[in-house]
Amino acid sequence: MSEDATVPVLIVGAGPAGLAAALTLRKNGIPVRVIEKEPRARVGQRGAGIMPRSQELFKILGVIDDICVKAIGLVPMRMYKLPEGIEPITTFALDPTVAPTPSAPYSNVIMLGQNHSEEILRDHLKHLGCEVELGTTLYSIQSDGDHVQAHVLKKAGDDEIVETIKCRWLIGTDGARGAVRKQLGLAFDGETFGVTHHLVVGDLHIKGLDKKHWHYWGDLDTILVMLRATEDEDVYFLFIGGQVDHAKIVAERAELERMLKVGTGRTDLEIGAVRFISEYKPHVRMAETFRKGRVFVAGDAAHIHTPFGGQGLNSSVQDAVNLGWKLSLIEKGVATPSLLDSYTEERLPVITHMLRMSTKLFNDAAHVKADGTGGETAWHRGGEIHMLGVNCRWSSIIVDERTPKEATPVDPYGVTRFCTDAVRAGERAPDAPGLVVLGAAADSTNGAQKTSLFNIFASSYHTVLIFGDGTSKAGRILSVLQAYPAELLRMVLVHTERLTSSIPGGGYLSVLDRDGHAHEGYQVQKDEFIVVIVRPDGVIGGIVRDTEGAKQYFARVFNALADQPLPTL
Numbered sequence: 383m384s385e386d387a388t389v390p391v392l393i394v395g396a397g398p399a400g401l402a403a404a405l406t407l408r409k410n411g412i413p414v415r416v417i418e419k420e421p422r423a424r425v426g427q428r429g430a431g432i433m434p435r436s437q438e439l440f441k442i443l444g445v446i447d448d449i450c451v452k453a454i455g456l457v458p459m460r461m462y463k464l465p466e467g468i469e470p471i472t473t474f475a476l477d478p479t480v481a482p483t484p485s486a487p488y489s490n491v492i493m494l495g496q497n498h499s500e501e502i503l504r505d506h507l508k509h510l511g512c513e514v515e516l517g518t519t520l521y522s523i524q525s526d527g528d529h530v531q532a533h534v535l536k537k538a539g540d541d542e543i544v545e546t547i548k549c550r551w552l553i554g555t556d557g558a559r560g561a562v563r564k565q566l567g568l569a570f571d572g573e574t575f576g577v578t579h580h581l582v583v584g585d586l587h588i589k590g591l592d593k594k595h596w597h598y599w600g601d602l603d604t605i606l607v608m609l610r611a612t613e614d615e616d617v618y619f620l621f622i623g624g625q626v627d628h629a630k631i632v633a634e635r636a637e638l639e640r641m642l643k644v645g646t647g648r649t650d651l652e653i654g655a656v657r658f659i660s661e662y663k664p665h666v667r668m669a670e671t672f673r674k675g676r677v678f679v680a681g682d683a684a685h686i687h688t689p690f691g692g693q694g695l696n697s698s699v700q701d702a703v704n705l706g707w708k709l710s711l712i713e714k715g716v717a718t719p720s721l722l723d724s725y726t727e728e729r730l731p732v733i734t735h736m737l738r739m740s741t742k743l744f745n746d747a748a749h750v751k752a753d754g755t756g757g758e759t760a761w762h763r764g765g766e767i768h769m770l771g772v773n774c775r776w777s778s779i780i781v782d783e784r785t786p787k788e789a790t791p792v793d794p795y796g797v798t799r800f801c802t803d804a805v806r807a808g809e810r811a812p813d814a815p816g817l818v819v820l821g822a823a824a825d826s827t828n829g830a831q832k833t834s835l836f837n838i839f840a841s842s843y844h845t846v847l848i849f850g851d852g853t854s855k856a857g858r859i860l861s862v863l864q865a866y867p868a869e870l871l872r873m874v875l876v877h878t879e880r881l882t883s884s885i886p887g888g889g890y891l892s893v894l895d896r897d898g899h900a901h902e903g904y905q906v907q908k909d910e911f912i913v914v915i916v917r918p919d920g921v922i923g924g925i926v927r928d929t930e931g932a933k934q935y936f937a938r939v940f941n942a943l944a945d946q947p948l949p950t951l
């Protein structure tokens with residue numbers, strides 16, 4: 383690429399955050415370049431747990447099926463009696479299995495090594511014509527009014543090539559120690575935990591342990607060893623903490639073997655190749671803002687926390703998709719850069735809450751004793767950790783005509799939500815299966831074609847769910863919304879009864895809510911007219927009662943079109 387070619391978006395760092403941002407943008411047809419300083423793909427489990435909310439986002443990005451083929455479930459934790467380390471003291475579920483429901487089909491944590499998830503994301507990106515540029519390190523950036531210049535160093539064999547990449551937007555997903563946040567001079571306040579919280583993490587081949595448990599010996603006052611089976615044959619994910627010489631364990635295999643013996647008391651374990659090993663010092667830190675002009679930070683570059691709440695990858699992917707669709711609308715010319723203020727506005731309170739929560743989980747886990755005391759409570763996961771309650775009800779770009787914002791507490795993880803509460807704008811959009819496709823779209827297939835809302839949602843458009851009351855209101859709102867660029871909206875008429883006459887004009891999908899899941903999930907009465915606007919990140923952007931409400935919502939997100947006349951009806 384020549385020096386003055388401008389790429390719309392440059393992504394620095396190809397971890398889960400960078401790859402998810404790139405995929406969101408490519409699904410929207412926006413050209414991106416992704417640079418990564420490592421010369422080859424990293425190996426290792428690292429953050430392996432994928433939360434239900436992340437699975438939903440992976441569904442929207444079209445990668446969930448590939449993830450599910452490889453992923454495994456979360457196994458129960460088993461603590462052993464020392465010094466022999468063989469007899470179990472207690473065995474408990476970390477995250478009791480939750481049955482899927484029509485509105486939440488992804489209801490359990492799944493585990494997949496971060497290197498596998500990253501490989502899947504990279505493959506999908508490749509199909510969309512984007513290849514990660516490995517061995518390419520960003521070292522400085524310079525903002526010049528309407529663009530950013532990124533100075534990068536490329537390794538090609540023994541040669542180093544300097545390149546200046548000109549872009550309109552730059553996303554720093556370069557991890558906790560990344561260059562982008564430092565270049566912006568953003569404060570990264572918080573704390574680094576002391577030595578008691580310091581861990582060795584790694585992946586190694588072991589023979590002699592069952593694959594059905596997350597094996598656990600000792601405690602942080604003495605030596606803590608944890609070994610979890612992974613999707614890779616005989617590869618176990620390792621944690622060692624407590625009174626050990628972390629650096630020595632990482633540097634010397636003999637020390638690793640010795641500590642595994644001392645820590646577990648087991649002499650029968652066969653330790654094979656070490657695939658990955660590293661020190662891990664938990665920090666809790668957050669950038670003061672996630673945007674400065676044309677440059678953003680997302681994922682670990684914006685916030686880090688202990689792995690014990692395990693919200694790292696999970697939060698990073700949410701950041702990436704939130705930012706990705708907004709940047710796409712700007713590049714498509716329908717939104718102005720002011721839409722981007724909502725990225726920090728929507729994500730910062732969520733991250734603040736998440737940091738507090740994972741610190742608490744970490745401190746609880748640190749107090750578990752080798753005899754098992756406190757284990758089950760401290761390691762209990764589930765509920766809010768699944769992140770299905772994560773929301774942005776306070777956001778200035780959402781519109782809710784059903785539940786006024788003033789009546790809505792700021793509760794970023796939705797912890798005080800009761801099942802009787804109304805579904806509100808700013809929350810995740812529930813799924814609804816059992817929808818029967820009506821009209822022309824159905825006639826082309828033999829018999830009834832069934833679909834679900836999660837099969838309709840996508841990262842490249844807003845989905846407008848129009849629940850009809852049998853009057854002409856649905857037709858009116860359709861004709862108003864047809865004034866917006868067709869590729870930006872997917873309109874869905876949700877009926878309670880099979881229609882005999884249909885509304886004129888194409889460009890929409892008619893479905894019969896045969897089993898009532900859509901009405902139930904969105905709390906809409908039969909024959910009640912209401913419109914729910916679902917954003918490209920699967921969050922409800924608007925719940926409105928008429929065309930004015932819908933126009934109000936789109937005036938905020940398609941704000942570059944606001945001055946253009948739309949039909950008033």
Ligand SMILES: Cc1cc2nc3c(=O)[nH]c(=O)nc-3n(C[C@H](O)[C@H](O)[C@H](O)COP(=O)(O)OP(=O)(O)OC[C@H]3O[C@@H](n4cnc5c(N)ncnc54)[C@H](O)[C@@H]3O)c2cc1C
Pocket residue numbers: 394395396397398399400417418419420428429430496518519520521555556557558559560561583660661662680681682683688689690692693694695698
């Ligand atoms: C050693 C280690 C162990 C971990 N263990 C756990 C764990 O046990 N549990 C858990 O929940 N989480 C763990 N994590 C955290 C988890 O991996 C992160 O939360 C998650 O990867 C965040 O994704 P990200 O995309 O924001 O950042 P990262 O995955 O850190 O990706 C950043 C990428 O940017 C690249 N990069 C950095 N600087 C530059 C530059 N200047 N130019 C170009 N590229 C650059 C890096 O090489 C890297 O590939 C661990 C992280 C590390 C590093």
Ligand SMILES: *[C@@H]1O[C@H](CO)[C@@H](O)[C@H](O)[C@H]1NC(C)=O
Pocket residue numbers: 423424425426427495497498501585614617657658
């Ligand atoms: C992922 O890392 C594991 C080590 O944990 C390794 O055995 C495996 O081959 C790697 N797989 C990929 C696809 O990178």
Ligand SMILES: *[C@@H]1O[C@H](CO)[C@@H](O)[C@H](O)[C@H]1NC(C)=O
Pocket residue numbers: 428429430431432433491689690691692693694695696763767
């Ligand atoms: C996502 O959440 C799960 C469940 O707590 C956790 O095990 C996993 O490590 C998390 N992923 C990351 C990268 O933090």
